[in-house]
Every structure is written in C-alpha cells, then in structure tokens.
Amino acid sequence: MKIIVPVKTNxxxxxxxxxxxxxxxxxxxxxxGDLDKNSVEAALQLQAAxxxxxxxxxxxxxxxxxxxxxxxxxxxxxxxxxxxxxxDALTAADQAGKALALAKAIEKIGGADxxxxxxxxxxxxxxxxxxxVAELLALPEIGYAKKLTVADGxxxxxxxxxxLIEVLESSLPAVVTVTSEINEPRIPTxxxxxxxxxxxxxxxTLGDVGLDAAAVAPQKAxxxxxxxxxxxxxxxxxxxxxxxxxxxxxxLIKDGVLEA
Amino acid sequence: MEKVxxxxxxxxxxxxxxxxxxxxxxxxxxxxxxGDYAGAKNVTGGRLYVSPIRxxxxxxxxxxxxxxxxxxEFITLLNSGNATTIEFASDKFAAQPYQSYTxxxxxxxxxxxxxxxxxxxxxxxxxxxxxxxxxxGKVIGIRAGEDEIGAxxxxxxEGVLGLVSTKAGLRQKPSWKDHAVGFKETIELxxxxxxxxxxxxxxxxxxxxxxxxxxxxxxxxxxxxxxKSSISFGIVLGxxxxxxxxxxxxxxxxxxxxxxxxxxxxxxxxGELLEYSAHVISEAGYAGIPxxxxxxxxxxxxxxxxALNQLYTVRGMDFAVASGYYAAKATLEAKQQGDLSxxxxxxxxxxxxxxxxxxxxxxxxxxxxIENPRIFTHYPQSVGRIFERLFTLTSDPxxxxxxxxxxxxxxxxxxxxxxxxxxxxRKI
Amino acid sequence: xxxxxxxxLGHNVFKIGKERHITVNTEICNTKCKDKVCLYICPAFLYKxxxxxNVTVDWEGCxxxxxxxxxxxxDALEWEYxxxxxxxxxxxx
Numbered sequence: 001m002k003i004i005v006p007v008k009t010n011x012x013x014x015x016x017x018x019x020x021x022x023x024x025x026x027x028x029x030x031x032x033g034d035l036d037k038n039s040v041e042a043a044l045q046l047q048a049a050x051x052x053x054x055x056x057x058x059x060x061x062x063x064x065x066x067x068x069x070x071x072x073x074x075x076x077x078x079x080x081x082x083x084x085x086x087x088d089a090l091t092a093a094d095q096a097g098k099a100l101a102l103a104k105a106i107e108k109i110g111g112a113d114x115x116x117x118x119x120x121x122x123x124x125x126x127x128x129x130x131x132x133v134a135e136l137l138a139l140p141e142i143g144y145a146k147k148l149t150v151a152d153g154x155x156x157x158x159x160x161x162x163x164l165i166e167v168l169e170s171s172l173p174a175v176v177t178v179t180s181e182i183n184e185p186r187i188p189t190x191x192x193x194x195x196x197x198x199x200x201x202x203x204x205t206l207g208d209v210g211l212d213a214a215a216v217a218p219q220k221a222x223x224x225x226x227x228x229x230x231x232x233x234x235x236x237x238x239x240x241x242x243x244x245x246x247x248x249x250x251x252l253i254k255d256g257v258l259e260a
Numbered sequence: 261m262e263k264v265x266x267x268x269x270x271x272x273x274x275x276x277x278x279x280x281x282x283x284x285x286x287x288x289x290x291x292x293x294x295g296d297y298a299g300a301k302n303v304t305g306g307r308l309y310v311s312p313i314r315x316x317x318x319x320x321x322x323x324x325x326x327x328x329x330x331x332x333e334f335i336t337l338l339n340s341g342n343a344t345t346i347e348f349a350s351d352k353f354a355a356q357p358y359q360s361y362t363x364x365x366x367x368x369x370x371x372x373x374x375x376x377x378x379x380x381x382x383x384x385x386x387x388x389x390x391x392x393x394x395x396x397g398k399v400i401g402i403r404a405g406e407d408e409i410g411a412x413x414x415x416x417x418e419g420v421l422g423l424v425s426t427k428a429g430l431r432q433k434p435s436w437k438d439h440a441v442g443f444k445e446t447i448e449l450x451x452x453x454x455x456x457x458x459x460x461x462x463x464x465x466x467x468x469x470x471x472x473x474x475x476x477x478x479x480x481x482x483x484x485x486x487x488k489s490s491i492s493f494g495i496v497l498g499x500x501x502x503x504x505x506x507x508x509x510x511x512x513x514x515x516x517x518x519x520x521x522x523x524x525x526x527x528x529x530x531g532e533l534l535e536y537s538a539h540v541i542s543e544a545g546y547a548g549i550p551x552x553x554x555x556x557x558x559x560x561x562x563x564x565x566x567a568l569n570q571l572y573t574v575r576g577m578d579f580a581v582a583s584g585y586y587a588a589k590a591t592l593e594a595k596q597q598g599d600l601s602x603x604x605x606x607x608x609x610x611x612x613x614x615x616x617x618x619x620x621x622x623x624x625x626x627x628x629x630i631e632n633p634r635i636f637t638h639y640p641q642s643v644g645r646i647f648e649r650l651f652t653l654t655s656d657p658x659x660x661x662x663x664x665x666x667x668x669x670x671x672x673x674x675x676x677x678x679x680x681x682x683x684x685x686r687k688i
Numbered sequence: 689x690x691x692x693x694x695x696x697l698g699h700n701v702f703k704i705g706k707e708r709h710i711t712v713n714t715e716i717c718n719t720k721c722k723d724k725v726c727l728y729i730c731p732a733f734l735y736k737x738x739x740x741x742n743v744t745v746d747w748e749g750c751x752x753x754x755x756x757x758x759x760x761x762x763d764a765l766e767w768e769y770x771x772x773x774x775x776x777x778x779x780x781x
Contacts, residue, residue, distance in 0.1 A: 013294070014701050017534070027367070027780045059601045072398055160702055187773060190292070190407040191262065197382065294702070294769055300777040301752060367780040386772035421754040423769065436758040443731035443753070445696065499729070503759055508728045512693045536696035537778055538731040538753040653727075 001053040001150070003043045004112040006102050006133070007036035007068045007111065009059060010123040021226040030064040032073050033122030037185035042148055042178045043116045044078045044186070050150050055079045058099055058105055061086040070203055075196035076188030082199070083109060087206040089213035097216030099132035102211035106137065114155060117177040119144055127177070134175035141175040142168050146182050151227070263410035264288045266418060266591065267402055269389045269424065271298030272365075274397075274580035274587075276372040277418035280317065281588025283381030287595070291373070292404060294388040299369030303539035305442060305664065306485030306492035307467055308368075309360045309578040312615055316585040324373050327487035328465025329358030332458060332628070336473040336523070336573065337640035338482070343523035344643050347459070354464065362465045362485040362492070363577070364446070389418070392428040392557070398598035399556035412600055414588050420540050420562035430559065432552035433616025434540070434554075436499040438548060438627060440569075443515060444494025446487075447531035454486045457527055469572065472640030474518050474597070476509065477633050478502055481571070482518050484527065490534055493519070496541060496574070501633070514556060541576070542567040546624035552611065553604030558587045564618070568623055571608060571630060579616060586610040624686040632681065642672035693733045697749045705774035709767070710747045710756070716764035717743050725759045751776055 018024070032040075040057065047053040057079040061067040071082045085101055093101070106112065115134075120127035127143075134141035145157035155174050159166045160181070170176075183237040188196070206212060237247045252258040266282050268275045271293030279291040295301040307330060310321050311369050331354040336345040353359060373383045391403040392414065401410035402424075416425045451462075458466035470482030479498030484491055495515050502511055519528055542548050548565035552558065560566075566579035586607055595602035611617045629635075646668040650661070659667070672678070692772075717724075724743060726735040731753060734746045752775055757767045769775065 014703065015777065017779070187386075190384060190404040190409065192407075193384050193387070194262070194290070195381070266706070294772050294775075296777045299780075301775070302778070303751075303753070364780055366778045370780070373713075381725060388769055388772045421757065434754075434758055439758055441729070441731055441753060441755040443751075449697070481703075499755065499759060502729055503723075503725050510728045510733060512731050512733050533699050535699055535778060536693075536751075537776075538751040539698075540754040540758060 001055065001114070002045075002048055002057045002110075002114060003053060003073075004058055004109065005036075005040050005043045005112045005116050006058045006106075006107055006129065007040060007074060007118070008033050008062070008121045008123075009064050009067060010121065013123060018227045021229065023225065023227070030066065030070045032070060033118065034185075035118035035120060035122045035180055037077070038180050038182055039116045039118040039178050040052060041078060041183045041185040043114075045183060046114070046150055049080075054081075056109060057082040058102065058109070060090050060101060063091045068203075071201065072193070072196045073188060075199045075201070076193040078188055078192065080199065080203045084201065084203045085206070085209065086203055089206055089211075089216055092107055092218055093216040094218040094220050095126055095128040095132060096219060099129055099136060101206065101209060101211060101216055102129065103133050103136035104211055105172060105204065106133070108131045108204075108209050111137075111173065113172045114150065115139070115175045116148075116171070117175065119177045119179045130175055130177035137175070139173055139175050140170045141177075142170055143177045145176050145178050148176065148178065148182070150222055164196050261401065261408050261410045263401070263412075264290050265411065266290070266413045266415065267292065267409060267411040268415045269392075269402060270416070270418040270561070270563075271295070271369060271373055271383060271385070272302050272417060272419060272580060273369065273372070273577050274563070274566075274584040275415065276369060276376055277317070277581045277584025278415045278417060278560055278587045279376045279381045279383070280320070280372070280379060281295045281582075281585055283376055283379035283598055285592050286380070286589075287592070289381045290409065291376060291383045292387050292389050292402070293373075293383065293385045295385060296386055297366075297370045298373035298383060299366040300385075302365040302369055303442070303444075303537045304363060304365050304492075304577060305444065305483045305494060305496065305574060306362050306364075306487070307360050307574070308363045309573075309575060311357070312578045313581045313585070314357065316582065320372070320375060325367050326361035326363055327367075327485075328362050328460075329362045330362060330467045330485075330521075331464040332460060332466040334458070334466060334468035336468065336470045337643050338470050338474055338521060338523060339358045339641050339644040340473055342644040342648055343646055344640075349459075354461070360467075361466070362487050363490075364487055364490075370554055387425055391615045392416070392424050392430075397555055398574060399430075400553070411556075413558070413591050413603060415558050415560055415584075415591070416563050417560040417584065418563050420542055420636055422563045425559060425563055430554060430557065431563070434542065434548075435544075436503060438500075438542070438543045438544035440496050440498045440543045441502070441511065441538060442494060442496040443512065443514065443536075444483075444492050444542050445519075446490050446535040446537070447493055447528055448534050449488045449528075451489050453530070454489070454491065456484055460486070470518070470524070471571075471636060472676070473521065475501075475514065475636055478505060479633070479636060481636070482524075483574070491528070491531065493528060496569070498543065498631075499540060500631075514526060540661075541569075543569050543627055544629045545569075546617075546620040547627070549617070549620065552608045555601065555604075558590070558604060558607050560584050560587045566620070568620055569630070570623055570626055575619075579620075582614070582616045583611065586614075586616070629684055629687065632684075634677070634681065638672070642668065645672065666678075694749075697732055700751075701777045701779060702748060703774050703777055704748050705770055707771060707774075708747045709770040709775070710745050710750065711766040712745055713742050713764045715764065716762050720762040721760075721764060723761070725761070726756045729754050729759050735760050739771075
C-alpha cells in the first residue's frame, strides 16, 4: 500500500511575538504543524498495522527557506520519503491554488491508496485541503476521523459526533482527514533523526507538476491579520472582601456577564 | 552501535566552534543540542570579545550576525543618593577591526550552527544527551534516550552545570562558593533612542557596567549592553553572598530595584520587556579549571570552567570559542598522526601555551580580591562623596578644591584597611 | 514597568512537557535543610512553601539556570534538564 501524507510547515506559533497587534514572523523558526504530526503518526500506525506500506510525505514550502531541514522531522518520525513543492507563486496562492498543486503532485508521485490530511493546518486552520484535493482527484473523502483501520482493501473510519460515534467505510483509494484525538505523535529519536538525512527528498517547482503561476493565482486576498484587540476596563474595586465581592457581582450583572 | 568520528555535546559557542573546525576538515561530526535550535537555551550578559579569537575562523567573525560593536564603555558607581559615571570613548575602539561586539545568543548560535551544517557537520536539535558511555574509563560515545552512538572522540561542551560530565566523573559538581547567578531582561528600545542615550554613532554600541547599590553590598554588579534594537539589562550576583545574607533577600527583586533606581530608570524608560533569562556563571577562574581531557574526550567552554570576571570586563564566550577551536585542532592533528589519544595532551598544551589559560592564570587572584564586600559598598560610596563635595555650593564660605577633595580622600582612603586593600590590588 | 516575576516569565516561550524535571525530596528537605536557600535565590522565584510547610517548585517556569541545583546543600533536588522539545526556548530579539 502507498499512503501520501500532505503536511504543512508553519512558523512556530509559540515563538511569534505580537507587536502593534501584528505578528512578527522575522526570525521565527518553522516547524511541522502539530496537527500534521497527527496525520503522519496515523499513516505510520497504518503502515505498522498493514505491513508492506510506503509512507510518502508531501509539502509546499510556502516561504520556509529551510523546508528540507524542517521536513527531516517527518522523515525522522518514520516517513519513507518526502516531496517538496517550492515555488514563489505558491507562497502567494490561496487554498484553491495550493490544493491544485498538491493534487498534481500526488498524480505525479503516482497516486496513492490513501491520502491522509490533518483536519486543518495548525496556523490557518481553514480545513479545506482534504476535501479540495479529494474533489480534484475525484476520490471519496472522510473528514475528521479519530480512528482509522485498513483491511480487505477498505478504509474504516470513526468520527466523533458529540455524543455519538459514526463509523464509515470507504473503498480505496480515498482521502481522509484526522483530528488531534486520533493519536499521540511520536517524538523522533536521535538515531531516526540521523537516518532521516539519508532518506530521499525530491524538490519540485510548479513546472515540474505541469502548472504555472497563473494556474495557482489567488482568487482571494488576506486583507489583514491582526491580534484581537484586548480592551481592559481597568475597574478597581475597593473595600472589604465582602464589599468587593458584592460590587464585582453587581458589575458583572451590569455588563451582562451574569444574570441577575 | 552506530559510530561516528566525533560527537559534540552541546550547541553553545564552544561546541559549535569545535564542530565547525572538525566538519571543515571533513570529519564526520554530530553535534547534539537539547534546545529547539542552537542558542535556544543559551544565555550571556551580552558581549563577545572578538580580538582574542579573530585569527581563529576569521571568515566567521566577518560575517557573524553581531548586534553592535562596542565603541563606548561606561562604568557607573551607583549609590543610594548619587551616581558617578565614567564614560570612555576612544577612536581606536570606534574603528575597524572592532575589539568586541554585543551579541544575542539565539541569533548568533543559530547562525553558527548553520555554518557548521554548511561545512557538512550534523547538528541535531531537540535531543538531550543523558549520559556519556564509558568503557574501562574511556568515553566511547553517548546515550540520548534509548539511543546510543559511539565516537572516537567526544567533545563535551554542555555548559557550566556539566551534568553528564559530572555524572561520568570527569569533573566535580560546580560549587555555590565560586559561582554566580546572572539574570537579565532583554528590553526593546528603538535604535535612535539607544544611540542617543549612550551617545553612539548609528550602529555602534555601548557596554555599561554598574557597581555599588545594585547588589546591596553583595559580590556582583549590574550590566547593560546595547543590542541593535534592545538592551540586555541584568545583574550578576555571587551565590555565596546571596546565600549567606542574613536578610534572605529575594534575589529577583534586585533587578527591579536596580531598574527603578533614579539614576538608572531614565536609561531603560519606555522600553518593553522581550524576555527574562538567567544562568549560573563560574567565578572560580583559574582554580576552577578541571582536568581538560581524558581517554576519548575533551572538555570545552564553561564545562571546562573557562570564564573570567575581572569586574570591568567579563569574559567567557571568547574562551568558549578558543577552546572549541583548539579541541578541533588537536583532534585533527592527532588523527593525522594516527593516534587519537594524543589529542588530549595536545589540546591542553595549546590551551596553556596561548592566552586562553594564561589569561586565567594572570587573573587568578581576582576571585579572592573581589570577595571583599567593601568593593561593592565602601568604594563606590567614597567616590560619590568626593564628587558630591566637589560639586556642592552652599551659602557657607566654600572650601578650596584641594580641601574638598582631600577631606573625602583622607576620610575614605587614608586608613589601614584601604592601604591593605590597595596592596592587594597589586596582585590582580 | 512594575512587572512581577511571573509577569516577566510570561514574556518567555516555555514548551511544557509532561515530565517534571525538578523534584524536591521532601523528606531530605524537611529533615536536613534549615536554610531553604531555594526559596529566595531562584531568579524566577519558583520555590514556595505549601500549606503543610513543604517546599514545592513550579518547574514549568524554570529558566534552567542551575542556581537551585548548586545552592541546595542537602542534595534534596532531583534535577535534570527537561528532555528535548521541552523547557525554556529563548528567542532572537
């Protein structure tokens, strides 16, 4: 079996400083998205369960200058090889353009029995890549799976629906997106990090997958990306503990936080 | 067990310098760092003296992402009611080649690790080395988690605490008696503000040290280094004094008091805190250097006790680079001779024959000298008194300058204690 | 700029793992140590006394400086660096 795991690397969200409500991305290191590690882990667990399976990671560089280094983490987790789409036009592309590029790359890799996405990216979380790629490749898609099994040429997936668990079955090839509940991603060991450097990594431009900049030109634009404005009321309540409590409850009722 | 030529434990300046030298000559070298990237766990006050190390890897220092060259030196004697500042500027320091630079480690070390990788060295981050593997008293590799890797040579540059080298019995656990704690805030300030507050030409930098009130009589002092668009503002405090002080002062509050001091507050005003960091520093000097090598290993950087506090200059990073450089050089030469066991003695000789250990030896009486609390209280106050008297004008008939100054000098300096201490100065 | 030390630590990046890397051996601490230097010497002020008078440590905010390790005279601390991927991660400013 062949499993392709498209992953996204993003600036380490914990490392980003906000200044004047804007994120400062300069000098922030990139890492493989936390949610993407769940999808890699899911693929590796299927590989272990099914046997004789190849796990292929695929990514779009999206401005990450050290994409090859960042992708080593996926290889160190256990993926067998990696494909990287690097093209300035893709950095500016929106979800439609990126999904098209991923679909073309998947075709060029030779397709897969299963394509495992994260439920959404760890930074933008639009959740569009799985469904869009499935549509472009005309494959069945199951979203937000929290358990996966492959047997007898079929995929079985469980989805949590509030109080219910929905179990779905699909023929292969198929596209699935997985939630963070599905597993605890492994942390690469020293030995596996050393081996990762020797695993094959292929870099492609848009032209390599039969596309050009026009084909992935964005149809929508990000107008702003600002931290939420936090307005604090700076109300100081004084007095004894009882008085303060009473005044605080009154104030919260007035603001509609509590019901009278 | 997988085996490589050389393992370097720790991605600080010592480890990175060693790995760079080894990788440049084509050795298979793996550097293991526990932070997210080299520099993520590393702390400095802020200044790297480049002149002693310029000839080692000259290509690096020309390209390195330093913050500002230090072209102005400030020393402030800070008292509760006054402050005396010496400002020193010299054309020599303001021109190339610059003697020293302010640095931020997360920037510098990360860059250096990229240079190591460019030379073909492997830098593995996010991995903690748990143990040195020993066989018949020889270091044969390392263990990280479940994984063991062997090496012909292990260069241990794990920092001042030396956890794995201590566990392996290669050195003693560092003692509170001769170590200090440094803690600092990195405070963002606009470049123009920095340049105007420290009288700097665009792009140039200042080092500003403080003595006296900062440590409330304890061994240590304050420091302030100007980065590109931030300042490193902190305190170094001798652990012995802090520990034994009767009023058990909460150490972290010293920095807030320092910052709020009327003669310091204007320097940091309007700045925004970016980060708060701390680290142990060795103040043992020459006496703190352990056995530098043994079978299969070399110690470098802070792990080898290489740090020097001379009060007006504080050095460590230049020693770290030099030790890494010599560790690589000795390993390479020994390998060429076909006998790696020669690396250790060669390494020690290189260190002893050059400024590295000579400078520490020259300064070996400083740790004892600065144990004297009068340096941190009496003398700063005395100097303050002289100037306070000199600049004071009242409705009383004024004294002559000579009387003003000599009055204070006699009171504060012409006594048995001071004379004895001045004799001590000759040793340093 | 009257920030508390907790407020200062709030400006740092801590990647908090599941394993604590500092453990106080309460028995040694209570029976042997009179000075409790850790309570005032930690630059991040992480050591506190709990209701029972035992020393506790908020290891999540640790700067990994090592001051407590050196100052704990009775070796009542089990002190490791946090494992890879965890602990303080200083940023370039």
